[in-house]
Amino acid sequence: MEIINNVNLKKYTTYKLEGVVKKIYFPEDVLELKKLILKLKKDNIKYKIIGNGSNMIISSKYDGVLIKLSKFDKLNIEGNIVTVGSGYSLPKLALKCARENLSGLEFAYSIPATVGGAIYQNAGAYQSSLDKVIKSATILTDNGEVITLNKDALNLKYRESIFKHKNYICLEVTFELSKGVYEDSLKQMQENLKSRKDSQPIDYPSAGSVFRNPRGYSAGKLIEEAGLKGLRVGDAMVSYKHANFIVNVGRARAEDILKLIKIVQSEVALKTGIKLECEQEYLE
Ligand SMILES: Cc1cc2nc3c(=O)[nH]c(=O)nc-3n(C[C@H](O)[C@H](O)[C@H](O)COP(=O)(O)OP(=O)(O)OC[C@H]3O[C@@H](n4cnc5c(N)ncnc54)[C@H](O)[C@@H]3O)c2cc1C
Incomplete structure (x- = not known):
């Protein structure tokens, strides 16, 4: 290995x-x-x-x-059923399926995830998310068993899944897509990408949105209204382009990003009474 x-x-x-x-x-x-x-x-x-x-x-x-799990990258397409290893790139999968005239994963083209990381988070964008197209997932349990769970058992909700609560490893995912037209899917994916380029700081390293949107609010708007755009800890900075992004403008360390997240949370809470919940995972 x-x-x-x-x-x-x-x-x-x-x-x-x-x-x-x-x-x-x-x-x-x-x-x-x-x-x-x-x-x-x-x-x-x-x-x-x-x-x-x-x-x-x-x-x-x-x-x-x-x-x-980058070696877990097998892909099998039979009709509209797509089975793929959890280490496979999500944007690559979206493009591959579109080329096979299969529709449903266009939203995923601009999410720089692996299939396994995406199911963990039930990644989504443009009013769609993985739960809309997943049929089942094969997992390795904490006891070393390999089992297949159907969609309902995966408990996929807004940025939620069973993987966040059990020590399961996703090995493979099966999607059920619908019949599509390559040119239409491609157009949709390109439009999504363009809208991202226009509104998000994709020229800088980041990990996407930092905070969940509190019910009825936009996290980015709350941060912007608190006057926090451009706030820095070391080389971690609240993006000027989109306030719900923290970008690495040089040599940021995990600790810089965590510190900045905490400052943003406390400033927003002080000004609005709303506690922003971080979407990103800190590992130490
Ligand atoms: C520019 C940019 C834009 C983004 N836009 C979006 C967006 O529109 N929507 C969205 O939802 N997210 C978005 N994100 C965030 C991110 O891409 C997603 O959260 C994605 O699902 C993470 O996937 P990953 O493979 O990178 O996982 P990682 O970040 O590597 O891991 C995340 C979690 O998943 C777990 N995990 C990974 N693989 C497995 C596996 N095989 N089995 C079990 N657990 C596993 C890890 O242990 C970890 O807990 C964006 C990020 C960036 C940088």
């Missing part, structure tokens, strides 16, 4: 964070993954599955290891 020591976080997080963690493993298949987890548990070593690192703030204080 491929293993990298002294892992440069810049390469594994879309924030392109400064810092290093101990080790990252790239298991080839389920058997290797199972053996690895058994060994790590036996040796009392903490581990964390990482997708594309597009929703994670990883500190170099993290003393566990990372496991990346």
Whole structure:
């Protein structure tokens, strides 16, 4: 199995964070993954599955290891049923399905996730989300069992899934798409991408929206109205282009981003009484 020591976080997080963690493993298949987890548990070593690192703030204080399922990348398309490994890139999948004249994943083209990271979060955009197109997922349970759960059992809601509450690893996902027309899907994906370029700071490293939208409010608007655009801790900065983004303007560390998140939360709470809830995951 491929293993990298002294892992440069810049390469594994879309924030392109400064810092290093101990080790990252790239298991080839389920058997290797199972053996690895058994060994790590036996040796009392903490581990964390990482997708594309597009929703994670990883500190170099993290003393566990990372496991990346990039070798879980098989894709099978039969009619409108698409089965794909959890390490597969979500934008690549959206494009591939569109080319097969399958519709339903156009919204996912501009989300820089893996399939596994996306199901964990029930990623969504443009009034759609993964739960609209998922049929089932095959998972590795904490007891080492491989089972398939249907959509209802995955408990997919707004940025919610069973993966957030159980120590399950997603191995493979099956989608049920509808018949589409490649040119129409492509047009939709390009329009989505353009609207992002116009409204989001995609030229800087980030991990997308930082806070959930509180019911009835826009987190970005609350932050902007609190006058926090451009606020900095080290090289982490509240974006001028979209206040619900924190961008890395140089050599930001996880700690800078966390500190900035806390300041934004307390400033917004002070001014509006609303507690913003962070969407991104801090690992230390
Ligand atoms: C520019 C930009 C735009 C974004 N836009 C959106 C958007 O429109 N909508 C949206 O929802 N999100 C968006 N995001 C956030 C992010 O892409 C999503 O949250 C995505 O689902 C994270 O996927 P990932 O593969 O990068 O997961 P990671 O960030 O690597 O991991 C996130 C969590 O998933 C877990 N995980 C990863 N793989 C597995 C697996 N196989 N089994 C079990 N758990 C696993 C990890 O352990 C971790 O807890 C955006 C991010 C960026 C940088």
